Amino acid sequence: MYGAGDVRVEDVPDPKIQNPTDAVVRVLRSCVCGSDLWPYGAMPASEQGRRMGHEFLGVVEDVGSDVPGLTSGDLVVAPFLWEDGTCDFCREGLHSSCRNGGQWGLNGVDGGQGEAVRVPQAQGTLVRLPVGEDSALLPSLLTLSDVLCTGHHGARTAGAAPGRSVTVIGDGAVGLCAVLAARRLGAERIILMGRHKDRTDLGRDFGATDVVAERGEEGIERVRELTGGDGTHAVVEAVGAEQALDMALGVVRHGGAISRLGVPQYQKGPMGMDTIMRNITFTGGVAPARAYIEELLPDVLDGTIEPGRVFNRTIGLGEVPDGYRAMADREALKVLIQP
Amino acid sequence: MYGAGDVRVEDVPDPKIQNPTDAVVRVLRSCVCGSDLWPYGAMPASEQGRRMGHEFLGVVEDVGSDVPGLTSGDLVVAPFLWEDGTCDFCREGLHSSCRNGGQWGLNGVDGGQGEAVRVPQAQGTLVRLPVGEDSALLPSLLTLSDVLCTGHHGARTAGAAPGRSVTVIGDGAVGLCAVLAARRLGAERIILMGRHKDRTDLGRDFGATDVVAERGEEGIERVRELTGGDGTHAVVEAVGAEQALDMALGVVRHGGAISRLGVPQYQKGPMGMDTIMRNITFTGGVAPARAYIEELLPDVLDGTIEPGRVFNRTIGLGEVPDGYRAMADREALKVLIQP
Known part of the structure; x- marks a missing residue:
């Protein structure tokens, strides 16, 4: 990405093992993230550009000397950050704060929207998947990179559980996965706030018991009506706009x-009285x-949940610029890339 | 209180049972709260004034027909809000959101800084104390009204527990009680941020392992030094100023x-990236x-904790205006009123 609206597909050097803890993964599936749309909408023009993509699964092509758990040919998924898996934060389950981790596409690390990726800290980062390259589950397994785990993080930290009611604000892929996760955690009443009918219909399939299309004060009123005036115990805010946060509080x-x-x-x-x-x-x-990958993986493998349904368009690498456009225009919910 | 700095002691009608759920309590001990200092500093002048005081313990003098758990002569403590104890919020332990509760000193309900109080929803509100009127424990038991329970709320919701480190910002009575509560919950490292030596000395007695007198960026740096650069797992912000919240985040x-x-x-x-x-x-x-009263009461009764040490001045009702002044001037940490 060279700036807002400016995504180019270019040849870059093939990734190679640089450190003993590296692996090289040939990408089978990748995708465009809702969070990629913020720079797509606003990134200042840059001559150097930046590598994009932080969600991918693929096949291990090469491993460094210090990656005992992986061998060439393993099919693996990568979470949207790389991490060592051994520091105190990782051991506490806060891998996003890994002391030796980082982001894809920065500081000489490849992005996931490409043919292959050098994976630092491969032992801590990659998770083997017991499926073949032709598995129909690949799209759902790819959501373990980000959107399913992110939705789960939201539902879990908000306190979704049996007997609890949940509102999910936002009908993007993360919001829909939060609905799926809230249902999986046992929440009974799940209200999805979103105004794209095809998305909220999928949200109903994922477990939403109610859909509220209204926004702002009107949306707040509607949720309150549905909950005897009280609102819900848990709210997942899956948009990021200030208006969405105000709705969450409402x-x-x-x-x-x-x-x-x-x-x-x-x-x-808002943090007032x-x-x-x-x-x-x-x-x-x-x-x-x-x-969260190990916890969620079994339910994906046995088909209990089908988070891969968030992908409603599949493209090749050459079409990635149009994939961004389609997501930005709300033409596609989430775009799957098949290099 | 008739306005900022304007506290008057006046005769008001004796409280009487108005509803079957009322009780009348003769006040044995009351006190001035740190939160009373905000209106003491800034309340617009008012002709009508408002009753003050929301912490008290005393003796039941009369009970309505629907207060089966209490009889005249019971020694009781009142939490700083009154509540029915039976609504869904109360049953969930969120008595502060009671559907039939309210604040002392408003809407025809007496304040605690007086000789006697009509207690609405007495059955849900009052807790019997197994001590006599001359008990040396009365000051510590009075802290169950507010500061001890408030400190406990902070320590508990911030996650104070064995193996966790805690920073408490503010060396007022609530901050010191948060130190006590964090220690009681098993936290090992407890850093108290405050700059009044007599107060932080009491904080050390209550369980603080470190005291940081510096504020702002300097204070943040100091806590980070003490914690290997990381900061603490839990932070209790017991001040309310924006600068204190920024320190908490730091x-x-x-x-x-x-x-x-x-x-x-x-x-x-601050809620940014x-x-x-x-x-x-x-x-x-x-x-x-x-x-929290039932949980904390045994530790007060057996002397395991001595939260009453936050009171360092005792006054009669006539001296209440000077009690406010002494607390506002940081001359007294917390003022005990003995009507």
């Missing part, structure tokens, strides 16, 4: 929690996706 | 929680004091 029940998953397009948020009187918790953040 | 570890106990003197707080990348949780709020 629909959360006293003592409830708002989990923020969206990339915040604001510096300050009202939030104190009502004991509102703000939680969430960048998901430690790696921490 | 000293909290990745994945940690900040519990806000102070009355916020701001509408918006940094809080998302670090998975910071903001929690806390008005303490459901009533929910």
Whole structure:
């Protein structure tokens, strides 16, 4: 990406093992993330550009000397950050704060939207998948990179559980996965706030019991009506706009929690006396996706959940620029890339 | 209180049972709260004034026909809000959001800084204390009204526990009680940020392992030095000023929680990308004091904790205006009123 709206497909040097902890993975499936749309909309023009893509699964082509758990030919998924898996944060399940981890596409690390990727800290980062290259499950397994784990992080940190009600704000792929995760965690009432009917229909399939298309004060009123005036115990904010955060505060029940998953397009948020009187918790953040993969994988493998349904367009590498455009124009919910 | 700096002691009608759920309590001990200092500093002049005081213990003098658990002569403590104890919020332990509760000193309900109080919803509100009127434990038992339970709420919601480190910001009575509560919950490293030596000395007695007198960036640096650069897992913000919240964010570890106990003197707080990348949780709020009294009472009765040490001045009702002044001038930490 060279700037807002300027995505180019270019040849770059083939990735090679640079450190003993590296692996090289040939990408089978990758995708465009909703968070990629923020720079797609606003990145200042840059001569150097930056590599894109942080969600991929593929086949291990080569491993360094210090990656005992992997061999060439393994089919693996990568979480949307790379991490060592051994530092104190990783051991606590907060892989997103790994002391030796980092982001794809920065500092000489490849992006996932390409043919192959050098994976640093491969032992800690990659998770083997017991399927073949032709598995029909690849799209659903790819969501373990980010959107499914991120939705799960939101539902979990907001407190989705049996007996709890949940509102999910945003009908993008993360919001829909938060619905799926909230249902999986046993939440009974799940209200999805979104105004794209094809997406909210998928949200109903994923477990939403109610859909609220209205926004702002009207949307808040509608959720309150549905919940006897109280709002829901848990709220997952999967947009990142300040208006969405205000809605979250409007629909959360006293003592409830708002989990923020969206990339915040604001510096300050509402934390005045009202939030104190009502004991509102703000939680969430960048998901430690790696921490959740083992927990979620079995349900994907046995078809209990089908998060891959968020992909409604499949493209080749050459069409990636149009894939960004399609997602930015809300023409596609989430674009799957098959290099 | 008739306005900033204007506290008067006046005769008002004796409280009487008005509803079957009422009780009348003769006040044995009451006190001035740090939160009373905000209106003491800034309340617009008012002809009508408002009753003050929301912390008291005393003797039941009369009970309505629907207060089966209490009889005249019972010694009781009142939490800083009154509540029915039976609504869904109370049953969940969020008494501060009781559907049939309210604040002392408003809407025809007496304040605690007086000789006697009509207690609405007495059955749900009052807790019997197994001590006599001359017990030396009365000051410590009085802290169950507010500051001990509020400190406990902060320590608990921030996640104080064995193996966890805690920073408490503010050396007022609530901050010191948060130290006591964090220690009681098993936290090992407890850093108290405050600059009044007599108060931080008491904080050390209460369990603080370190004291940081510096504020702002310097204070943040100092806490980071003490914690290997990481900050602490839990932070209790017991001031309410925006600067204190910024400090809290500066000293909290990745994945940690900040519990806000102070009355916020701001509408918006820091919730930008940094809080998302670090998975910071903001929690806390008005303490459901009533929910914690039974849990904390045994430790007060057997002397395991001595929260009453926060009182360093005892006055009669006639001296209440000077009691406010002494607390506002930081001459007294917390003022005990003995009518």
